Amino acid sequence: xxxxxxxxxxxxxxxxxxxxxxxxxxxxxxxxxxxxxxxxxxxxxxxxxxxxxxxxxxxxxxxxxxxxxxxxxxxxxxxxxxxxxxxxxxxxxxxxxxxxxxxxxxxxxxxxxxxxxxxxxxxxxxxxxxxxxxxxxxxxxxxxxxxxxxxxxxxxxxxxxxxxxxxxx
Numbered sequence: 001x002x003x004x005x006x007x008x009x010x011x012x013x014x015x016x017x018x019x020x021x022x023x024x025x026x027x028x029x030x031x032x033x034x035x036x037x038x039x040x041x042x043x044x045x046x047x048x049x050x051x052x053x054x055x056x057x058x059x060x061x062x063x064x065x066x067x068x069x070x071x072x073x074x075x076x077x078x079x080x081x082x083x084x085x086x087x088x089x090x091x092x093x094x095x096x097x098x099x100x101x102x103x104x105x106x107x108x109x110x111x112x113x114x115x116x117x118x119x120x121x122x123x124x125x126x127x128x129x130x131x132x133x134x135x136x137x138x139x140x141x142x143x144x145x146x147x148x149x150x151x152x153x154x155x156x157x158x159x160x161x162x163x164x165x166x167x168x169x
Contacts, residue, residue: 006044012088013055014042016133017067020098023114026130027062030110038115038126042088050158051089052144059093063112064103067093071141072162074133090133092141 017025026038043058045051052069059067074090102112117134120126142162150159 008083009085010087011045011051012042012086013045013051013058014040014088014090014129015055015059015067015093016040016073016090017059017065017093017095019095019114021114021116023116024120024130024134025059025063025065025095025102025112026115026120026126027104027112028110028125030108034127036110036125038120038123038130040090040127040130041112050160052091052160053158055089055091055093062105062109064105065100066096068096069093069144071143073136073141076129090129 015025019025025041027041028038029035041059041062043054043061045054046057049057052072055069056067059065070092072089073092076086076088076090078086080086102114104110104112115123120130121134143165145161145163146159148159148161150156
């Protein structure tokens with residue numbers, strides 16, 4: 001999706017994919033401000049998808065990994081040069097196949113790999129967002145609620161609500 005197609009309000013997604021060994025799926029981008037840094041698989045939401053579908057697509061496109069969404073764990077919002085509202089929904093996910101190795105999309109990435117939290121914290125190329133999320137409790141996110149219908153007048157073809165969990169430990 002081009003900058004022109006995104007307009008002045010951007011909506012992106014990023015995925016924190018953690019396997020059963022506690023390793024995080026990270027990528028090294030070939031472009032932009034994240035060039036050469038370890039970052040989360042991420043990209044922009046297309047007009048025909050919800051944010052949770054977009055994050056699954058982006059992870060698959062960038063790394064070849066099939067994942068399942070556990071919950072929304074963060075939302076980043078900023079304004080670029082007083083002109084562009086840049087927003088990102090950040091999800092916690094698990095890989096469908098715990099032993100699948102990343103197959104990076106080399107047009108956009110130098111590399112994709114599983115890394116331990118210790119490796120990520122030690123590496124100066126790790127983004128500040130990853131370092132922050134390494135310290136956050138991933139269980140404290142928002143669950144995906146489906147099956148709600150605000151009514152036919154709105155014309156939704158897909159409708160989801162992300163809320164705090166309703167079960168108490």
